[in-house]
Amino acid sequence: MGSDSNSWQGTLCIEVSPVPNTIIIFGASGDLAQRKLIPALFNLSRRNLFHDRSRIIGCSRSQMDDDSFRDVQGKALKERFPSCEAGEIDAFLAKIFYIAGGYDSHETYRGIHRKLQELEYQQDPVPNRTFYLATPAALYPIIVPMLAEFQLTAENYEGIPWRHVVLEKPFGHDLDSAEKLDRLLHESLQERQIYRIDHYLGKETVQNILMLRFANIIFEPVWNSHYIDNVQITVAESIGVEHRAGYYEKAGLLRDMFQNHMLEMLALTAMEMPASFDADAIRDEKLKLIKSIRPFPIKELDKYIMRAQYASGNGMPGYREEEGVSKDSTTETFVAAKFLIDNWRWRGVPFYLRSGKRLPKKVSEIAITFKRVPHSIFSELRPEDLSADMLVLNVQPEEGMALSIQAKQPGPKLCMGRLSLDFKYAEVFGGDIPDAYERLLLDCMLGDQTLFIRSDVIAASWRLFTPVLEAWSKFDGNNLNCPCHLRHYPAGSWGPEDADQLLCGCTSCWRDL
Ligand code: BG6
Numbered sequence: 001m002g003s004d005s006n007s008w009q010g011t012l013c014i015e016v017s018p019v020p021n022t023i024i025i026f027g028a029s030g031d032l033a034q035r036k037l038i039p040a041l042f043n044l045s046r047r048n049l050f051h052d053r054s055r056i057i058g059c060s061r062s063q064m065d066d067d068s069f070r071d072v073q074g075k076a077l078k079e080r081f082p083s084c085e086a087g088e089i090d091a092f093l094a095k096i097f098y099i100a101g102g103y104d105s106h107e108t109y110r111g112i113h114r115k116l117q118e119l120e121y122q123q124d125p126v127p128n129r130t131f132y133l134a135t136p137a138a139l140y141p142i143i144v145p146m147l148a149e150f151q152l153t154a155e156n157y158e159g160i161p162w163r164h165v166v167l168e169k170p171f172g173h174d175l176d177s178a179e180k181l182d183r184l185l186h187e188s189l190q191e192r193q194i195y196r197i198d199h200y201l202g203k204e205t206v207q208n209i210l211m212l213r214f215a216n217i218i219f220e221p222v223w224n225s226h227y228i229d230n231v232q233i234t235v236a237e238s239i240g241v242e243h244r245a246g247y248y249e250k251a252g253l254l255r256d257m258f259q260n261h262m263l264e265m266l267a268l269t270a271m272e273m274p275a276s277f278d279a280d281a282i283r284d285e286k287l288k289l290i291k292s293i294r295p296f297p298i299k300e301l302d303k304y305i306m307r308a309q310y311a312s313g314n315g316m317p318g319y320r321e322e323e324g325v326s327k328d329s330t331t332e333t334f335v336a337a338k339f340l341i342d343n344w345r346w347r348g349v350p351f352y353l354r355s356g357k358r359l360p361k362k363v364s365e366i367a368i369t370f371k372r373v374p375h376s377i378f379s380e381l382r383p384e385d386l387s388a389d390m391l392v393l394n395v396q397p398e399e400g401m402a403l404s405i406q407a408k409q410p411g412p413k414l415c416m417g418r419l420s421l422d423f424k425y426a427e428v429f430g431g432d433i434p435d436a437y438e439r440l441l442l443d444c445m446l447g448d449q450t451l452f453i454r455s456d457v458i459a460a461s462w463r464l465f466t467p468v469l470e471a472w473s474k475f476d477g478n479n480l481n482c483p484c485h486l487r488h489y490p491a492g493s494w495g496p497e498d499a500d501q502l503l504c505g506c507t508s509c510w511r512d513l
Pocket of ligand 1: 237256364
C-alpha cells in the first residue's frame with residue numbers, strides 16, 4: 001500500500017483541557033527540564049492545553065533569578081522552535097519563575113510556599129499543583145518529606161485542589177529499595193497523587209498498542225498461542241553511555257531499560273483486555289500479566305537472559321574507555337532475554353526482548369510473527385516455503401506499523417512473495433508527532449494515571465529482575481568460566497553473537513533491522 005492509500009478519517013476525538021495549575025520543577029537547571037519539560041509545556045500552551053492562568057516555578061541549586069532562568073530556557077526554546085515568533089515564546093516565558101536553593105534547606109521550601117501564595121492569591125478556582133522531581137532519585141527521600149513538612153502537597157479531604165508529584169525513574173535499584181521508597185512516598189502521599197513516569201508510555205506508537213488490539217475486531221482472535229509463533233521487542237540505541245557514566249555504572253541496562261520500558265511494552269502487547277479504558281483497570285491487567293511471567297531459572301540463566309558490554313569498534317571507544325567508567329566495569333550495556341508467560345493465552349510462545357547501547361542504529365519495534373499456514377494447497381509450495389505473516393509496530397524513529405502477508409505476483413506463473421501493508425505516522429499525520437512528555441504532562445495535569453506506573457506494578461517488575469541482578473552480581477562477570485559471564489560486542493554491531501543461542505529451537509532468529 002503506497003502512502004496515497006493511507007487515508008485517515010478521524011471519527012472520535014476526546015481532548016480535555018487542564019484547569020489552572022502551578023508546576024513546580026525540581027532540578028530545573030538540568031538537562032531534562034531544558035530538553036523535555038519546558039519545551040513540552042510550551043508546546044501544550046501553543047495547543048491551548050496549558051491553562052492561561054497556569055504558572056511554572058523552576059527550582060534548583062544553581063544561582064539564577066527569574067530573568068536569567070528565562071534567558072536560558074528562552075534560548076533553548078528558540079533553537080528548538082525556530083519558526084516560532086519571539087512574542088509567543090516571550091509570552092510563555094513570562095509565566096516562568098525561579099527559586100534557587102538546596103533541596104534540604106527549609107529556606108527553599110519557604111521560598112516556594114511564598115511564591116505559590118503570591119501566584120495563587122485570590123484565584124478562583126484555586127490552582128492545582130504538580131511537583132515534578134527531575135532530580136536524581138537519591139533526592140526523593142529528601143524532597144518528598146520536605147514538601148509534606150511545609151504542607152505543600154497536602155490536599156483537603158476531597159482532593160480539591162489536588163497536588164500531584166511526578167517522579168522519574170529509577171524507582172529503587174531492586175525490590176527492597178523500591179519497596180522502601182514506596183513506603184516513604186506513602187507516608188505523605190496517597191497513591192492517586194503519585195505519578196511515576198515511564199516516558200515510553202507517552203510515545204504515540206506505544207499508546208496505539210491498546211487501540212490496535214482492542215478497538216479492532218481482526219487482531220484479538222489471532223492474538224494468542226494458536227496463531228502467534230513468537231514476539232520480538234527491540235530497543236536499539238546508537239548512542240553510548242554519553243555523560244551519564246555516574247548513573248549508568250550503578251544501573252546497567254537491565255535496570256535502565258528492561259525493568260521499565262521493555263517490560264511495559266511487553267505487558268501492553270500481551271495483557272488481557274481490561275474491563276474499561278480506565279487507569280486502574282488497565283494497570284490491573286498489566287500487573288496480572290507481569291505476575292504470569294515465568295521467573296528466570298537462576299541455574300540456567302544463560303539460556304534465558306544474557307548480558308554484554310560494548311567494546312571498541314567502528315572507530316568508537318569501548319564502554320570501559322568512556323569517561324567515568326571503571327576500567328574493569330562489568331556493567332552491562334546490552335541484554336537479550338527470552339520471556340515465557342504462563343497463562344492460557346501465551347503458553348509456549350516465546351517473547352524475545354533485546355536492548356543495547358552502541359548498536360548500529362536507533363530503532364524500537366515490536367514484531368509479532370504469526371505461525372505458518374498448517375497446509376499448502378499450492379502444489380510445489382510447502383507450508384514452510386510460505387513465509388510467516390508478521391505485524392511490526394514501529395515505535396521509533398519511523399513511527400508506524402507494517403503487516404507483511406503473502407501475495408501473488410501478477411503474471412501467468414504462480415509466484416508468491418511477501419507484501420508489506422505499510423503505514424507511517426509521518427505520511428498520514430505529518431511529521432509533527434507530539435513528544436512523549438507532552439502527553440504525560442498533560443495527563444498529569446488532567447489527573448489521569450493510565451500512562452503512569454502503579455506501585456504494585458513496579459514491585460512485580462522488580463520481583464522478576466532482582467534475582468537476576470543478584471545472580472549477576474554474585475558471579476565475577478569477567479571470569480569466562482563463570483555462568484552468565486559478561487559478553488563483549490564491538491561498538492556499532494548488533495550485540496554478541498551468542499544472543500542467537502537464546503533462539504535455539506525457534507523457527508526464527510533475531511530480526512535483521
Ligand atoms: C531512558 C534511559 O529512560 O531512555 C536512557 O535512561 C535511554 O538510557 C532512553 O537512552 C531511551 O529513550 P528514547 O525515548 O530515546 O528511546
